[in-house]
Amino acid sequence: MHATGAIQDIPGKFDPAQVRDLFPTLRREVYGKPLVYLDNAASSQKPQAVIDRLIRYYSSEHSNVHRGVHLLSREATDAYEAARKRAADFLNAPSESAVLYTRGATEGINLVASSFGPLHVGQGDVVLVSHMEHHSNIVPWQMLCEAQGARVRAIPVSDTGEIIYEEFERLLGERVRLLAIGHVSNALGTINPLQNMIRQAHELDIPVVVDGAQAAPHMKIDVQALDCDFYALSSHKMFGPTGVGILYAKPERLKAMGPWQGGGDMIETVTFEQTTYNEPPHKFEAGTPNIADVLAFAEAIDFLEGIGQDRIAAYERDLLDYATEQLLQIESVRLVGTATEKASVLSFLIGDIHPYDAGTILDRLGIAVRTGHHCAQPLMRRFGIPGTVRASFALYNTFDEADALAAGVRRVREMLG
Ligand SMILES: *Cc1c(COP(=O)(O)O)cnc(C)c1O
Numbered sequence: 001m002h003a004t005g006a007i008q009d010i011p012g013k014f015d016p017a018q019v020r021d022l023f024p025t026l027r028r029e030v031y032g033k034p035l036v037y038l039d040n041a042a043s044s045q046k047p048q049a050v051i052d053r054l055i056r057y058y059s060s061e062h063s064n065v066h067r068g069v070h071l072l073s074r075e076a077t078d079a080y081e082a083a084r085k086r087a088a089d090f091l092n093a094p095s096e097s098a099v100l101y102t103r104g105a106t107e108g109i110n111l112v113a114s115s116f117g118p119l120h121v122g123q124g125d126v127v128l129v130s131h132m133e134h135h136s137n138i139v140p141w142q143m144l145c146e147a148q149g150a151r152v153r154a155i156p157v158s159d160t161g162e163i164i165y166e167e168f169e170r171l172l173g174e175r176v177r178l179l180a181i182g183h184v185s186n187a188l189g190t191i192n193p194l195q196n197m198i199r200q201a202h203e204l205d206i207p208v209v210v211d212g213a214q215a216a217p218h219m220k221i222d223v224q225a226l227d228c229d230f231y232a233l234s235s236h237k238m239f240g241p242t243g244v245g246i247l248y249a250k251p252e253r254l255k256a257m258g259p260w261q262g263g264g265d266m267i268e269t270v271t272f273e274q275t276t277y278n279e280p281p282h283k284f285e286a287g288t289p290n291i292a293d294v295l296a297f298a299e300a301i302d303f304l305e306g307i308g309q310d311r312i313a314a315y316e317r318d319l320l321d322y323a324t325e326q327l328l329q330i331e332s333v334r335l336v337g338t339a340t341e342k343a344s345v346l347s348f349l350i351g352d353i354h355p356y357d358a359g360t361i362l363d364r365l366g367i368a369v370r371t372g373h374h375c376a377q378p379l380m381r382r383f384g385i386p387g388t389v390r391a392s393f394a395l396y397n398t399f400d401e402a403d404a405l406a407a408g409v410r411r412v413r414e415m416l417g
Pocket of ligand 1: 041042103104105106107134136137182184185186211213214234236237
């Protein structure tokens with residue numbers, strides 16, 4: 001039997017071997033080789049405690065929430081709302097009602113674009129994004145702008161993959177009514193200077209939506225310190241199940257927003273003449289929610305907090321520095337994204353070798369990386385490349401795995417270089 005959820009017992013120093021032991025998938029082999037899983041920016045593996053939580057819920061606790069007077073329903077409701085409290089604490093949200101459950105970061109951003117967007121963005125206005133956004137933080141704004149007669153503009157990015165700050169400041173003056181910005185770039189690993197950007201946007205009364213999908217697994221997030229208006233994230237990138245995420249929203253924003261989807265749970269009274277709506281957060285959660293995954297997500301949050309995000313960030317920084325050094329010793333390897341502030345992502349090219357070919361060979365060596373445009377086509381176009389090879393690290397990756405990646409890249413060069 002493996003320990004489940006026993007991370008809290010790991011004293012002082014961070015020990016990836018002990019952490020790895022909690023993740024059953026990391027024990028498997030691919031093509032007869034140990035799996036080296038470096039595709040965490042796409043989705044992370046799940047600790048046993050998260051898996052067990054799903055099984056326990058469906059084995060003995062399942063019932064619908066917010067509906068029944070019977071014991072099972074009350075227990076499910078209590079657990080579901082307790083999970084919301086844990087999520088609120090995790091983000092340092094001012095109250096549970098500021099935390100909405102979604103299907104993921106994508107749905108969270110779409111919710112803001114649909115329910116908040118039209119209140120704030122009108123004819124001739126600008127929604128400002130950056131050139132390094134994930135498609136999830138571009139397309140919903142384009143859809144909004146199309147409906148409102150507004151337009152999306154992008155803050156340019158430097159050769160190192162950082163926002164050109166003077167350009168950001170200049171663009172803020174151009175009828176910007178909303179800033180939508182990623183906390184950490186999934187394609188490059190760049191950590192954006194959110195604190196300053198949000199402060200400057202607010203000086204001009206511009207609300208700020210943060211795509212936090214890539215930050216949540218790697219660093220401490222404090223939505224009150226950031227002072228963002230919205231913060232969206234996905235459970236599956238932070239060791240929780242797929243199909244669930246969080247949208248944090250400032251309570252005063254939620255109050256002003258109309259409903260999103262209509263149905264059960266989001267209403268107060270319904271007649272054919274008129275319907276009145278429930279209070280937030282329920283107003284934005286129509287229908288039976290993803291109860292099981294919410295409960296398992298809370299388990300993932302406990303797991304992260306048990307280790308401590310500061311400890312995770314420190315370990316991953318060392319690991320990223322080491323892996324970067326190893327890769328740069330290989331002739332013809334070129335990093336894409338060399339920002340001073342980076343998290344967990346190594347995007348690179350090996351000479352003229354197509355990323356897809358490199359990824360295929362690495363896969364055969366047991367090394368799972370991502371190749372392609374990483375849902376950031378405008379960014380790849382900016383760098384004049386079709387895509388990159390992306391190795392993205394999580395807290396359970398090791399220095400040995402960084403060595404394995406470097407050895408794999410050398411092998412790719414021998415075979416195709
Ligand atoms: C993964 C990701 C998203 C989308 O997340 P989903 O879980 O697919 O909704 C958005 N932005 C960034 C930066 C991401 O890495």
